Amino acid sequence: MREPLDREALHEALVTPGQPWTGVDVHPELGSTNLEAGRLAEPWRVVVTDHQVAGRGRLGRAWDTPARTSVTLSVLVPAPDRGRGWMPLATGLAVRDALAEVAGVESGLKWPNDVLLPADGERKVCGILCELQPAGIVVGLGINVDQDRAELPVDTATSLRLAGAAEVSRDRLVVAVLTHLARWHAALSGGAQDRAAVHAAYRKACLTIGREVELHVAGGDVRRARAVGVDDEGRLVVAGAGTEYAVAAGDVVHVRSGTADTP
Incomplete structure (x- = not known):
């Protein structure tokens, strides 16, 4: 049975000493959690919904899921002084850790904002959208x-x-x-050693590194290259044309x- 989220249980678990979260807003239905978190502009306040009806992905893509079948949330976090470009990558690490902890599912990360299940043909189980705002970064x-x-909308x-985690x-x-x-x-916002630990963890979990990729860049161009790493700014390093x-x-x-997949 697809149960609604329990606002009181979430608040009790998250708004607690040692955690930065200041509140949890649970909506039975909402257009976009990212838009709502940006509108509130309150750092560390969680916006979550049982049914997002006007979700937005990267490049303005729209998507929807049946009610009570997904975890759909957004939160405004302070932008790290160094490493803003790493927020979607660090969010991927957080999702990966949570899937292993709660569902017992091993996942990998596709640069810059997808979580894939390698055991299920590298299909996408999670998408991430980070948007810079005056008050910080909205992580959705x-x-x-x-x-x-x-x-599901696509194969x-x-x-x-x-994936077997019912x-x-x-x-x-x-x-x-x-x-x-x-x-x-916190690690991204810490010292050089803490940031380096985030970088190392992501590079280890990233399925894109070492792969042949097609880069769809501004203007509609498509470039074929080999992904060889992720630099300290969070950018994908590729090798092509010498x-x-x-x-x-x-x-x-x-x-x-010889074919392209996992868009």
Whole structure:
């Protein structure tokens, strides 16, 4: 049975000494959690909904999921003085940690903002959208939890249920994601050694490094290259046409067996 999120339980678990979260707003239905978090402009206040009806992905893509089947949340966090470009990457680490902890599912990260399940053909289980605001960075994410195949918009997507993790508590998953997000954000906001630990953890978890990729860049151009690393600014380093260069933005498609997939 697809239960609604429990606002009181979430508040009790998150708004507690040692955690930065200041409040939890649970909406039965909401257009966009990112827009609501940006409107509130309150650092560390969580916005979560049982049904997001006007979700936005990167490049203005719209998406929707059935009610009570996903974890869809946003929160405004202070922008780290150094490493703003690392926020979507650190958020991916938080999701990866939470999936292992709550669902027992191993995942990998696709630069810059997707979480994939390698055991399910590298299908996408989570998307991340970070938006810079005057008061900080709005971190938004959506995790597919309970959808069956017919409820997913594309074949390259998956859910925890389809990956064999049925009956995952969305409340527990929200708490785990935010707990790990606070930890990774603190590391990004810390000293050089802490930031280096974030960088190393991401590079280890990143499925894009070492892959042939297609880069869909501004103007509609598509470039074929090999991803060779992620630099200290969070940019993807690729090798192509006899040179290496860093890519800060754009769509990346993993190339497999002569075809492009995992958009």
